[in-house]
Amino acid sequence: xxxxxxxxxxxxxxxxxxxxxxxxxxxxxxxxxxxxxxxxxxxxxxxxxxxxxxxxxxxxxxxxxxxxxxxxxxxxxxxxxxxxxxxxxxxxxxxxxxxxxxxxxxxxxxxxxxxxxxxxxxxxxxxxxxxxxxxxxxxxxxxxxxxxxxxxxxxxxxxxxxxxxxxxxxxxxxxxxxxxxxxxxxxxxxxxxxxxxxxxxxxxxxxxxxxxxxxxxxxxxxxxxxxxxxxxxxxxxxxxxxxxxxxxxxxxxxxxxxxxxxxxxxxxxxxxxxxxxxxxxxxxxxxxxxxxxxxxxxxxxxxxxxxxxxxxxxxxxxxxxxxxxxxxxxxxxxxxxxxxxxxxxxxxxxxxxxxxxxxxxxxxxxxxxxxxxxxxxxxxxxxxxxxxxxxxxxxxxxxxxxxxxxxxxxxxxxxxxxxxxxxxxxxxxxxxxxxxxxxxxxxxxxxxxxxxxxxxxxxxxxxxxxxxxxxxxxxxxxxxxxxxxxxxxxxxxxxxxxxxxxxxxxxxxxxxxxxxxxxxxxxxxxxxxxxxxxxxxxxxxxxxxxxxxxxxxxxxxxxx
Numbered sequence: 001x002x003x004x005x006x007x008x009x010x011x012x013x014x015x016x017x018x019x020x021x022x023x024x025x026x027x028x029x030x031x032x033x034x035x036x037x038x039x040x041x042x043x044x045x046x047x048x049x050x051x052x053x054x055x056x057x058x059x060x061x062x063x064x065x066x067x068x069x070x071x072x073x074x075x076x077x078x079x080x081x082x083x084x085x086x087x088x089x090x091x092x093x094x095x096x097x098x099x100x101x102x103x104x105x106x107x108x109x110x111x112x113x114x115x116x117x118x119x120x121x122x123x124x125x126x127x128x129x130x131x132x133x134x135x136x137x138x139x140x141x142x143x144x145x146x147x148x149x150x151x152x153x154x155x156x157x158x159x160x161x162x163x164x165x166x167x168x169x170x171x172x173x174x175x176x177x178x179x180x181x182x183x184x185x186x187x188x189x190x191x192x193x194x195x196x197x198x199x200x201x202x203x204x205x206x207x208x209x210x211x212x213x214x215x216x217x218x219x220x221x222x223x224x225x226x227x228x229x230x231x232x233x234x235x236x237x238x239x240x241x242x243x244x245x246x247x248x249x250x251x252x253x254x255x256x257x258x259x260x261x262x263x264x265x266x267x268x269x270x271x272x273x274x275x276x277x278x279x280x281x282x283x284x285x286x287x288x289x290x291x292x293x294x295x296x297x298x299x300x301x302x303x304x305x306x307x308x309x310x311x312x313x314x315x316x317x318x319x320x321x322x323x324x325x326x327x328x329x330x331x332x333x334x335x336x337x338x339x340x341x342x343x344x345x346x347x348x349x350x351x352x353x354x355x356x357x358x359x360x361x362x363x364x365x366x367x368x369x370x371x372x373x374x375x376x377x378x379x380x381x382x383x384x385x386x387x388x389x390x391x392x393x394x395x396x397x398x399x400x401x402x403x404x405x406x407x408x409x410x411x412x413x414x415x416x417x418x419x420x421x422x423x424x425x426x427x428x429x430x431x432x433x434x435x436x437x438x439x440x441x442x443x444x445x446x447x448x449x450x451x452x453x454x455x456x457x458x459x460x461x462x463x464x465x466x467x468x469x470x471x472x473x474x475x476x477x478x479x480x481x482x483x484x485x486x487x488x489x490x491x492x493x494x495x496x497x498x499x500x501x502x503x504x505x506x507x508x509x510x511x512x513x514x515x516x517x518x519x520x521x522x523x524x525x526x527x528x529x530x531x532x533x534x535x536x537x538x539x540x541x542x543x544x545x546x547x548x549x550x551x552x553x554x555x556x557x558x559x560x
Contacts, residue, residue, distance in 0.1 A: 036070045040062055043120055070115075095471070119141065131204075132284045147223030150222055168181070169422075207262075211261050215235055216343075217325050220315045242345075258289050266380065269305055273473075279552060309476065325353060332350060386493055392512060393482055438550065439544075
C-alpha cells in the first residue's frame with residue numbers, strides 16, 4: 001500500500017511539512033504517518049433518540065481502528081429528526097438534509113485525502129446520505145447503524161412512534177380520551193434507537209446490509225444492547241482490512257447489489273422512502289436503476305415478514321428470530337438473491353450466509369414460512385397513468401381492497417388537509433389530494449404521516465385514499481400513493497385536479513387515473529400557471545432550483 005491517499009495529493013519533501021505539523025497537533029507521531037487515515041463520520045446528536053447513541057458507537061469504531069493499525073479521525077455530520085419535525089415547516093428540511101449530509105461527508109473525506117471512512121448513522125436521512133457519499137468516493141467504506149429502539153408498552157400492547165400519531169386521530173374521532181392519548185405519548189419511545197417498526201431507518205439498514213456495506217446481522221440490533229457496540233468495534237477492524245485489500249465502494253455498489261436490496265425491502269415490508277433513496281444512491285454510484293425495476297422485482301417477491309406498521313411485530317423481534325440474515329438466506333435459497341455479490345468483508349453474500357438456516361424457525365410468526373406469506377407479492381407498487389406519467393409509489397400492505405374510485409378532496413398543503421381530517425371533513429370513499437409538496441414545490445417532499453395516521457386513527461384507513469407529490473413516513477400504511485411525478489409545481493396533472501373530480505387508483509392494474517377526457521386535461525394544463533416561488537434564499541431555495549423529479553430519486557446533481 002502506498003503511504004496513503006494524501007501521497008497522491010501533495011508532493012513529498014518540504015511541501016509535506018505543514019501537513020505533518022497540523023497532524024502532530026492532533027496527536028500524530030512519526031510512526032502514524034505511514035498508517036491509513038480513516039474518517040469516522042459521526043451523526044451523533046441529542047436531538048433525537050435515533051442518534052443519541054452514535055457517539056458511543058463512533059468511539060468503539062475509533063478504538064478498533066487504532067488497534068488494527070489505522071489512524072481514526074472523527075468529524076460530525078448534521079442531522080435533523082423527521083419524527084420531531086413531522087407536520088411542521090421544519091419537515092421541508094428533512095430530504096434536503098440527505099444531500100447536505102452526502103455533500104459534507106464527500107467534502108471531508110476527499111478534502112482531507114482520507115484512506116477510508118466509517119459512517120455512523122441512525123435515522124432516516126443520515127443513512128441514505130452516508131450511502132450517497134460512499135458511492136461517490138474512491139475509498140473503502142463501511143456503514144454502522146445506530147440500532148433500533150425497543151418497543152414501548154402500554155396495557156400489553158407494543159407501541160412505536162406511529163402509535164402516538166395514530167392516537168391523535170383516535171382522540172379526534174372520539175375513540176380515546178385525553179388521558180389515554182397522554183399515556184400513549186409518554187410510553188411510545190422508551191429509550192435510544194431508531195423507530196421500531198419496518199419504518200424508513202430499519203428499512204434502509206436492512207437494504208444496506210443486503211448490499212454488503214455493513215456487517216451481517218447489524219441491521220436489526222437494538223441500540224441499547226452490547227452487541228451493537230461490539231458490532232461497531234468489529235466494523236472498524238473490518239474497514240482497516242478492506243483498506244489493505246482495497247475493497248472499494250464501486251465493487252459493492254453493483255446492479256446486482258441494488259436488486260438484492262430491493263428484494264429484501266419487498267420481503268420485509270419496507271418503507272416507500274427506499275424507492276427514492278435507492279434511486280439516489282444508484283445515481284451516485286453510476287449504476288443504472290429505474291423506478292420500474294421496483295415493480296419488476298415486486299411481482300416475484302412475497303412479503304414474508306409480519307412487521308409494523310401494518311403488521312404485528314417490531315424490528316427487535318425480527319432480530320430474535322434471525323434478523324435480515326435469515327430473511328436473505330430464505331430468499332437466496334429460492335434463487336431470488338444474487339449470492340455472488342461482494343461484501344465489505346471480502347466474502348460474497350452467499351459465503352457470509354452459509355451457516356444461516358434455509359428456512360425460518362417453525363415456532364415463531366415474525367418471519368412466515370414460505371408457503372404462507374403475509375402477501376403473495378411485494379407491497380410497494382409502482383403506479384402510472386395520466387395522474388403520474390413518470391410513476392408513483394403505492395404502499396398497499398394493510399389494505400383490504402387496493403382499488404378505489406372516488407371524488408377528489410383537494411388541498412394545497414399538508415396543514416390544510418390535516419385540519420379537515422381532524423374536524424371530520426373527510427368521508428368514506430374520498431380520495432384526498434395533497435399537492436405542491438413535491439421536491440420543488442414543497443420544497444423538500446414533506447412526509448404526510450400526520451394526515452395518514454389521522455385517517456387510520458379515525459377508522460377510515462380501508463375506505464379513504466390519499467395521494468400526494470410529497471412523501472410518506474415509513475410508518476404510513478393504508479391506501480396511500482406518494483412521489484407522484486411530475487409534481488404539481490412543474491405542471492404535473494396533480495396540479496390541475498379539481499375538487500370533486502373522479503380519481504381511480506387500482507393497484508392490481510398499477511393504474512392511477514384522473515377520470516376526465518384528454519381534451520379537458522389538455523385545456524386545464526394549458527391554463528395552469530406556476531405558483532410563486534416560496535423561498536428565494538438559503539438552502540431551500542438552492543434545493544428547489546437543483547432538485548430532480550422524485551421518479552429519478554430527487555437528486556441535486558442531475559446533468560450538472
